[in-house]
């Protein structure tokens with residue numbers, strides 16, 4: 001094997017290791033978040049269907065008020081929101097600790113009282129829950145409208161709604177968990193890298209895609225930028241992955257060599 005081949009193999013192994021590190025470190029909380037969301041959506045589905053049936057037993061068409069109170073059912077309550085917040089906080093912490101480990105600092109260097117972490121987590125919780133609720137409602141609103149305009153029988157509407165919540169509690173809950181945990185972990189990485197940079201450690205970062213044909217063009221250009229200063233944005237404007245829904249990228253960090 002020549003030196004160039006060996007070097008590019010080393011990079012590939014390093015990249016795979018980076019991804020694996022994140023997957024392993026967050027596997028437990030990712031499953032916890034996914035299960036929590038799956039249960040939440042399943043519960044919402046049962047309540048929603050029950051209420052819908054009640055309305056339609058007394059009159060054939062839903063009023064605007066009926067729709068409004070039906071959609072209320074899909075609100076994530078405060079307890080669940082707090083649970084989600086705790087899990088995401090842990091993901092930030094794990095991301096922070098993993099980076100400290102890589103740079104051979106004690107985990108105790110990082111605390112969740114770190115201002116960058118506080119700002120992120122304060123804004124995070126409410127926005128996240130609002131976004132989930134909004135997507136749920138948008139999907140259901142479309143279904144209800146289609147049902148009315150096409151004159152669906154109740155049974156057809158019920159089946160479609162059942163299917164929708166089924167998809168929520170399997171695929172969607174997984175998608176959300178993977179995205180949110182990945183994003184929080186990456187944020188934890190960045191917080192520590194920026195903190196170390198502020199303390200005089202010269203750090204640079206690079207963007208790592210999956211290098212397949214599903215990679216978004218933003219991410220491709222971020223990766224093409226190579227190693228950049230930790231405080232500079234990537235070409236897409238993002239400071240770190242994830243860049244978009246479905247993004248599977250991670251960032252790598254290293255000390256500047258000169």
Ligand SMILES: [Zn+2]
Pocket residue numbers: 209216219241242243244246247248249
């Ligand atoms: Zn990406």
